[in-house]
Amino acid sequence: xxxxxxxxxxxxxxxxxxxxxxxxxxxxxxxxxxxxxxxxxxxxxxxxxxxxxxxxxxxxxxxxxxxxxxxxxxxxxxxxxxxxxxxxxxxxxxxxxxxxxxxxxxxxxxx
Amino acid sequence: xxxxxxxxxxxxxxxxxxxxxxxxxxxxxxxxxxxxxxxxxxxxxxxxxxxxxxxxxxxxxxxxxxxxxxxxxxxxxxxxxxxxxxxxxxxxxxxxxxxxxxxxxxxxxxxxx
Numbered sequence: 310x311x312x313x314x315x316x317x318x319x320x321x322x323x324x325x326x327x328x329x330x331x332x333x334x335x336x337x338x339x340x341x342x343x344x345x346x347x348x349x350x351x352x353x354x355x356x357x358x359x360x361x362x363x364x365x366x367x368x369x370x371x372x373x374x375x376x377x378x379x380x381x382x383x384x385x386x387x388x389x390x391x392x393x394x395x396x397x398x399x400x401x402x403x404x405x406x407x408x409x410x411x412x413x414x415x416x417x418x419x420x
Numbered sequence: 421x422x423x424x425x426x427x428x429x430x431x432x433x434x435x436x437x438x439x440x441x442x443x444x445x446x447x448x449x450x451x452x453x454x455x456x457x458x459x460x461x462x463x464x465x466x467x468x469x470x471x472x473x474x475x476x477x478x479x480x481x482x483x484x485x486x487x488x489x490x491x492x493x494x495x496x497x498x499x500x501x502x503x504x505x506x507x508x509x510x511x512x513x514x515x516x517x518x519x520x521x522x523x524x525x526x527x528x529x530x531x532x533x
Contacts, residue, residue, distance in 0.1 A: 340518055350526070352463070352511060357521040397463065401518045406476040408455070408522065410463040 311336045313400050315411035323419055325387050330414045332381040332398035340401035341381045342408065343372050345394045352397070355383075388418045422446040424525035426512050432531045433502050441497045441528045443512030452495045453513040453522065454487065456480070463511070469495065502532045 312335040322328055332341070343355040356365045358374035358381060365372050369392065371384045381398055395415045399408040425444040433439050445452050454466040467487055468475040474487065486498045495514075499506055512525040 342521060344524075352524040354521050354523065357519070359519055399463070406451075406468045406470075407465045407478075408453075408463075409465065412462045 311338075311400065311402055311409045313398060313409050313411040315398055315414050317414060318412055319415050319417075321417045321419065322388055324389055327387065328385050330383040330385075330396055330398075330416075332383070332411055334379050334381075334400045334409075336379075336402075337376070338379075338400045338402065339374075339376050341374050342399045342401070343381070343383055344397045344399065346397065346413070347394050355396075385416075390418050390420050392416065393418045422523075424512055424514055424523050426510075426525035426528050428528060429526065430529045430531070432533060435504060435532055436501050439499050439502055439530065441499075441510050441512075441530070443495045443497070443525055444493050445495055445512065445514030446523060447493070449514035449516055449523075451475075451515050451517065452487075452489070454497045455511045455513060455524075456508040457511065457527075458508045466497070466510075499530075502530075504532050506530060507532045 314333045316331050339360055341358045344352040345355050346352050356372040361376040363374045369386045374381045395413045397413045398411045402409055427442045452469040455463050456466055457463045465478050467477045467481045469487055484500045488496050509527045509529050511527045513522045515522050
């Protein structure tokens with residue numbers, strides 16, 4: 310059974326600081342996705358990572374994928390309050406058919 | 421930007437009643453999905469649908485659940501006899517293939533009382 314583990318599950322940080330969220334998964338996959346969810350809202354796609362060594366950046370967020378280590382990271386640079394949300398990673402199993410999700414990291418950024 | 425549309429946004433139903441959750445995927449997408457998220461918990465896969473048939477389903481998707489694409493635009497999830505534990509946010513998603521990512525709708529909050 311594929312397991313996807315995120316850590317930390319909760320992160321409170323000050324504006325301007327850097328931090329990294331980790332996503333480990335237990336079986337071979339080369340497709341990993343990061344989503345953002347605001348309270349009571351939908352799942353907003355942030356990054357689609359499709360190969361070993363993939364790195365993508367959007368604003369203050371950068372995601373990377375190491376398929377050999379079965380690890381993806383979401384790095385936040387110089388955090389701002391607007392980035393407060395829950396961040397999920399999800400791994401594609403059986404291509405096109407199913408995503409397995411991490412438990413989510415609730416990020417609170419204090420002004 | 422194209423969106424996945426879900427209706428209703430919130431539905432309250434009595435235990436044992438049937439509910440139908442409706443989704444309009446993005447028009448040129450080929451793959452369709454239902455996921456659910458119990459409040460405060462992780463997102464769980466229910467079912468994927470391609471070429472007018474179920475591609476994969478999870479253990480959650482038992483005989484009480486069914487999906488249908490009755491016409492060229494709608495994609496529905498039916499729960500035949502709702503249970504209290506079916507209370508959750510249900511998300512519909514669609515894509516052209518996983519390499520393009522998944523686009524999620526805004527969700528239907530189902531409350532079973």
